[in-house]
Amino acid sequence: TAGITQAPTSQILAAGRSMTLRCTQDMRHNAMYWYRQDLGLGLRLIHYSNTAGTTGKGEVPDGYSVSRANTDDFPLTLASAVPSQTSVYFCASSDSSTGPYGYTFGSGTRLTVV
Amino acid sequence: AQSVTQLDSQVPVFEEAPVELRCNYSSSVSVYLFWYVQYPNQGLQLLLKYLSGSTLVKGINGFEAEFNKSQTSFHLRKPSVHISDTAEYFCAVSDPGGSQGNLIFGKGTKLSVKP
Secondary structure (H helix, E strand, C coil), rough: CCCCECCCCEEEEEECCCEEEEEECCCCCCEEEEEEECCCCEEEEEEEEHHHHHEEECCCCCEEEECCCCCCEEEEEEEECHHHCCCEEEEEECCCCCCCCCCCCCCCCEEEEC | CCCCCCCCCCCEECCCCCCCEEEEEECCCCCCCEEEEECCCCEEEEEEECCCCCEEECCCCEEEEEEEEECCCCEEEECCHHHCCCCCEEEEEEEECCCCCEEEECCCCEEEECC
């Protein structure tokens, strides 16, 4: 089934450790995004990439980094996790070359930092 | 910068009753508007979108929304809800001042349908 695959589904991570959340899409969408979802705060954009080789900062980028080596993959890295990064993380993609016609979302990664 | 306000964080309603979930956005410039639904422990799915043309937009599962430019609103409605509509609903708007394709989301409205 075409779409976005996120891994892992959930993870418990010790504070201070690093971790990479994986995101792969098979729709050849040029744009990809990482959001975090927290109770009462909705979805907040962490980083985005409009095309392979380029990335940009969203609303809450501190403590996170991304790379976009190719069209399909957009990993999110936490270099040194802190408890405030406990959240549900969603990867999304869109074909923004033809306008913001809506995103396709992955199923999310639930991360708990202890 | 663009912002989205969903006026109700929770909406309880009985099965087969009508429902309206409210959404207002901040900018009066041309925008694209979206509603997404998130079922428990799942990602977000697109319900409907307004890009241009008719201000009444029909989506999946019997939902519809009306774009009102003068009131900068995009309220979501369904004439008769089902138990299966229990979910969280997010309104989103494109950000003309941001990176192409970026969406700004509201904080969500939890719809709880009771028998």
